[in-house]
Amino acid sequence: MSRRSLFLVSVLVDDYDRAKAFYCGVLGFETVSDDPLPEGKRWVVVKPPGGEGAALLLARADGLVEQAAVGNQAAGRVGFFLQTDDFSRDHAAFIDGGVRFIEEPRVEAYGTVAVFADLYGNLWDLIQHAAS
Numbered sequence: 001m002s003r004r005s006l007f008l009v010s011v012l013v014d015d016y017d018r019a020k021a022f023y024c025g026v027l028g029f030e031t032v033s034d035d036p037l038p039e040g041k042r043w044v045v046v047k048p049p050g051g052e053g054a055a056l057l058l059a060r061a062d063g064l065v066e067q068a069a070v071g072n073q074a075a076g077r078v079g080f081f082l083q084t085d086d087f088s089r090d091h092a093a094f095i096d097g098g099v100r101f102i103e104e105p106r107v108e109a110y111g112t113v114a115v116f117a118d119l120y121g122n123l124w125d126l127i128q129h130a131a132s
Helices: 016-026 064-069 087-096
Strands: 008-013 030-036 042-047 055-060 078-083 106-108 111-117 123-129
Touching: 008 016, 016 030, 016 042, 016 055, 087 111, 087 123
Parallel strands: 008 055, 078 123
Antiparallel strands: 030 042, 042 055, 106 111, 111 123
């Protein structure tokens, strides 16, 4: 039987350093790689600490079509889901860091969740799953 996993998801950004400052400085992600590429591009990968899920490839938008998609990668829907082991801790830290939450935290059958916008306006769920 083969084994596969989703390990990397591209997020279009306007500037590598500005994006890294948000994802690493505000959300607490770690830099996995930041390597130069031809034509002034970079291979920038960030990931939540201790996480087993996919990392983000911060891809600088190139051209009008990509630039128009920055901040609207999921057409206004929640497109990213950040799992935490301590919702209260991370929710408070994100607020202290200036993250804009779209709603108040709520408890659902699957866990505690609140939607926030990243630096560009992409919507994310911060979620702590309910105990099984």
